[in-house]
Amino acid sequence: MLTLAKKLAVAPDPYFDEDFRDLFENQLPLFKARASDQSVPVAAMDAELYKGRFYDYLYKVGILPQYHYFVMRVNDMLSPSDFGPGIGTLKTPNTTDVDRLLAQFNTVNTLKS
Numbered sequence: 459m460l461t462l463a464k465k466l467a468v469a470p471d472p473y474f475d476e477d478f479r480d481l482f483e484n485q486l487p488l489f490k491a492r493a494s495d496q497s498v499p500v501a502a503m504d505a506e507l508y509k510g511r512f513y514d515y516l517y518k519v520g521i522l523p524q525y526h527y528f529v530m531r532v533n534d535m536l537s538p539s540d541f542g543p544g545i546g547t548l549k550t551p552n553t554t555d556v557d558r559l560l561a562q563f564n565t566v567n568t569l570k571s
Contacts, residue, residue, distance in 0.1 A: 473524035473556075478563050485559065486531060493532045493549035505543045512541035521550065528556050 472478060482489070498519055508515035512535065513526050521529060530538060532551045 472560055472564065473527070475563075477567075478560060479527065481563055482528060482556070482559060483531070489528070489551045489555065490532055490549070492555060493551045496550045496552065498548045498550055500545050500548055502543065502546070505541070505545050509542035510539040512538035515541060522553075525551070525553055525556060 498521075500515075504515060504518070508518070512530060513523075516526050516529060517523075526538075528551045529548060530536075530540075532549050533545070535541065
């Protein structure tokens with residue numbers, strides 16, 4: 459039997475760590491540059507339907523929850539409510555790069571302990 463957490467694909471906590479997100483923000487220009495090769499087209503109907511509900515749209519297109527914040531930031535959004543009409547394409551960061559940054563973050567924090 460599936461638990462609610464498994465059904466919702468709850469992401470591991472480190473991706474939501476404020477310090478990790480600050481580190482990502484410092485590296486944002488690099489992630490934006492690399493994300494230009496990877497994009498997801500957004501149908502006008504979906505942009506209208508999911509207006510202000512960016513994370514719901516990302517669920518729909520199959521982007522894992524732990525990467526939602528990073529996709530939002532690579533697309534110059536400050537809030538999930540910024541999503542809506544006028545957005546025709548979403549750039550997606552390389553998830554391997556995000557995971558690699560998290561591994562480095564965890565290593566540094568482990569060494570500090």
